Amino acid sequence: MKIKNICCIGAGYVGGPTMAVIAQKCPHIKVTVVDINEARIAAWNDKDLSKLPVFEPGLDDIVKGARDRNLFFSTDVDKAIDEAEMIFISVNTPTKTYGKGKGMAADLKYIELCARQIARVSKTDKIVVEKSTLPVRTASAIKSILDNTGNHVQFQILSNPEFLAEGTAVPDLLNPDRVLIGGDTTPEGTKAVNALVEVYENWVPKAQILTTNVWSSELSKLTANAFLAQRVSSINAMSELCEKTGADVDEVAKAIGMDSRIGSKFLKASVGFGGSCFQKDILNLVYIAKSYGLNKVADYWEQVIIMNDHQKQRFSDNIVNTLYNTVSGKKITFLGWAFKKDTNDTRESAAIKVADNLLSEQANISVFDPKVVGERVYADLDYLKTRTTEENRRLLNVCKDPYQACNESHAIAVLTEWDEFVDYDWENIYKSMKKPAFVFDGRGILNQKTLEKIGFVYYKIGSGID
């Protein structure tokens, strides 16, 4: 079966970049990305490419080349479903904030709404592809909704988890380590799997396209993220020990990373991992393990999250302790708010928790991030409901200029590893700050020797606090 029309429901960090790349690589396929959020769709259609709702290096060029040729962004969900032979579901699956599984299980209400809409609208057979991270066996729930509420058309459900990392979405999509496609092992299932394999074969070598059963595919996504997050929590656990013993965590990471069995990636100690996937997927894994009565398995993975929470807490505690046990009324500058560099995404960013802790100590915070807008920063804090929106706005100020953010500040905390921070005029920043001027480098990106020569008191996560 040759696919000519693809529809993607959800124009977010996954759906937008993924469909842009499919459209670029498959000019013979019409790709329509739909979303119920009108502002988001308008931003995807904006002539000014700097207004795209998702910031990813290289994405603007790809959108420019394919948009209105075979890549379309629209709010007309029904029409796009009706026209497509293949429908990707890329809506958000946040952790549940209510009821059973609260704080752990994935909230599937958006997925269910999508499934019901697909069932209602479809008049021809469809291949439905799960793109969002979903707990194991979601495909069967989608299938049940489609088969029981549909117009007796045939649906095939595939799982095709996204492994792109934000900030490197474009290169990750253009050169994926592997593409994973899970489907039913029935003849119809195999046909659907092959149809999707053919789409990817337009640019991905066949050897890198793996096909499995649906459940293996769903579980592989959770497993990949759990393993990656576990590496970060493992090196972060070591960072605390380094600080006590005088070892330097970067030196330790380098030494172990050269062991080919371990490898060098995901060993950068930090103030804690963030992002829309790691925490959510591990909590999901924990919830699934518990629901099968596998308590030891659940505890094992939960520890990865506990370690991550601890790392954020310990970073803010260290700031308070070092500033003579009080930050009340002191100005503290945050360089970075995004959960990592090269993205404007702030979901689960360590900066949010660190700010919340310091605001509870009545600090005044000035935030500068090259790509995150002020409203996003306030929305992240307001969501915690620790204090009123007025208080958040009174205590925290978002600056458009990094030098202004640092002016008269007692301490700088580096929360995101943006490259530009390294090149700032640190001499001038030092001059404008209260003395002693502290830097708490939660990403280990700044040059300790240079900063100390200027006069800063410099603390790096995972090295010689004493």
Ligand code: UDX
């Ligand atoms: C992750 C997975 O990498 C991707 O395959 C999956 O599809 C979605 O989840 P993402 O959340 O975009 O991608 O970012 P990632 O690069 O994995 O980083 C996650 C967090 O870990 C970030 O906050 C990052 O700063 C932190 N991190 C990563 C570290 O602290 N140290 C490291 O060595 C690596």
Ligand code: ADP
């Ligand atoms: P991700 O990182 O998984 O891409 P995002 O939150 O960035 O998550 O994007 C998910 C998008 O899905 C949002 O823009 C949201 O408006 C959209 N969405 C959620 N439910 C529906 C729905 N039923 N129909 C269309 N779009 C939806």
